[in-house]
Amino acid sequence: MAQVLEFKLPDLGEGLTEAEIVRWLVDVGDVVAIDQPVVEVETAKAMVEVPCPYGGVVTARFGEEGTELPVGSPLLTVAVGGADGGSASGGTLGDAASAGAAGAAESAVSAVSAVSAVSSEYSGNVLVGYGTAGPAARRRRVRREAPAVAAVAPVPVPVAAPAPVAAVPRGPVPVISPLVRKLARDEGLDLREVRGSGPEGLILRADVQNALAVRTRPAPAPVAAPVAPAVPAASGAVAAAGERIPLRGVRGAVADKLSRSRTEIPDATCWVDADATELMAARAAMNAAGGPKISVLALLARICAHALARFPELNSTVDTAAREIVRLPSVHLGFAAQTERGLVVPVVKDAGGRTAESLTAEFARLTESARQGTLTPADLTGGTFTLNNYGVFGVDGSTPIINHPEAAMLGVGRIVPKPWVHQGELAVRRVVQLSLTFDHRVCDGGTAGGFLRYVADCVENPAVLLRTL
Known part of the structure; x- marks a missing residue:
């Protein structure tokens, strides 16, 4: 039976927290092999081709070229496995009540069968957040009763815990990066108050930065509102005419x-x-x-x-x-x-x-x-x-x-x-x-x-x- 796995933008190393999509190397419906480059991204340090750790059929892509994505957000989904996917796909499509969707899904399952030799395996190249062990693969598999929902799961957004938390959980803090620990220590942030967006709650650098942003966010809000009505229309037009170049x-x-x-x-x-x-x-x-x-x-x-x-x-x-x-x-x-x-x-x-x-x-x-x-x-x-x-x-x-x-x-x-x-x-x-x-x-x-x-x-x-x- 075909499994739809989600490939998230991995941590490309050295504390990088986001990357911009420069060029997609695959389209929806393409068959990809394990470790095949699927997208070219630009980080703050270099241009990088990102390989996919799964082999199968691309069922969805997230983000257009020029879009900047944070580490941990979905890049694409891949349907893997499913040598006998005909019956499985029929059961799923019956619920969808769409003949066109049925035909597309059956085609995808057929393509998955063509790469079934590698579809259930994982990459030997270790991307941060993507191990090679079997248990990690099982944790990422989609439940059989609702594969369609898993393919279009909403993008997970790193969320920092609110500051006024009454009880702070005890126990080990899920952080593996010394850069993340140092950033939190330098800013006086208790990592136990931060919810991690990485695999199994791993705290990433983006989570710490979001928590720090929440702590300091209220300052500029009240200043901007009263200024706008006080500026004459002509002056406002001139100010808006300036070119704005994102610092990224x-x-x-x-x-x-x-x-x-x-x-x-x-x-x-x-x-x-x-x-x-x-x-x-x-x-x-x-x-x-x-x-x-x-x-x-x-x-x-x-x-x-x-x-x-x-x-x-x-x-x-x-x-x-x-x-x-x-x-x-x-x-x-x-x-x-x-x-x-x-x-x-x-x-x-x-x-x-x-x-x-x-x-x-x-x-x-x-x-x-x-x-x-x-x-x-x-x-x-x-x-x-x-x-x-x-x-x-x-x-x-x-x-x-x-x-x-x-x-x-x-x-x-x-x-x-x-x-x-x-x-x-x-x-x-x-x-x-x-x-x-x-x-x-x-x-x-x-x-x-x-x-x-x-x-x-x-x-x-x-x-x-x-x-x-």
Whole structure:
């Protein structure tokens, strides 16, 4: 007998709470195999093709292209199993009293039979919220007496428990994500008062955010009502004519992260001009020797990795709940990349252990993926320090905003010929401005200045690096 299973938008990792449907890859009535991609979505971090953990016939899709769905809401329903579905479907359709519906259901059951070898199985690829064990599958099956109702079940909406609850349930709190626990702890929210919308009551990040929104929602309501009648018609028309651009997707994620950085991190910035003539000459010599070309960004990354080994305070993060500075053992170097979708920060893992050639290749790979919109969440997370080369925009200096929860960011301006005193004489040299924004909680100005001065010394005299190789 055919079973209609509902496939909900899974947690795509790293605390993402929603995704926008970019393109459907299947239509209603299509036969899908286990792990076949069924929809392409855009999250705040990357474009992702979502595979369906069920095999069968698509009976419904939820959401048009361009619709933004929260994690846990239905994506589609799939009819699975049912090798002998003829009699079962006949019984159901008799109740429907519709010959056309009967024919459609019988066709769907026939198509399900064609994939019966896989229809009752579950994906081996574990999506968050979709396990591979048998019991989980049984919990998701629809009751036989009302399969039609199960296929059009209303979309579950995350609901936060009202604040004035007299009795708080005791026992274990259904939360598995440390990010969700930290968010609730930082905001002073008791998770026992939150109703989870995930599988078996699992509390998701969206549930916590909804609970926080309910707690603060009443403030703006009374202000908006009396203002509207007081505005003249002409002025109101002008105000309404402004273009409104939703802060969502990559732009929304960037806005949230930068706002959080400015709110939580007491940052300070120091900068210095450096003579990059010798560094550029060293790069030219490397490239003239043959082999893959070395980028300037790769050389700056090598310098940063060595500087962070000497000043580990800047390769750290702050645990605000524990009031502790956490020094990180490896350098995972993020770099700012501007794309059509907005600013993204891909991360080169273990940058401290890579050669200049390896760094050049990895920068090229991640930059191309950023332009194509194919970066994965893993490519965009885990950074410990960020390198921002805003010189490509033709500017000399900036005061970078720290990429939360990191402790520092090095900004690099354009390298241009300027008059410079070299060996006691005025000369034209290739000069760059370096700026370091750092979290004043992890170190003081002396450490930050020492880091920046070491970076500038390596730029001016690359042979300084030989002392640490």
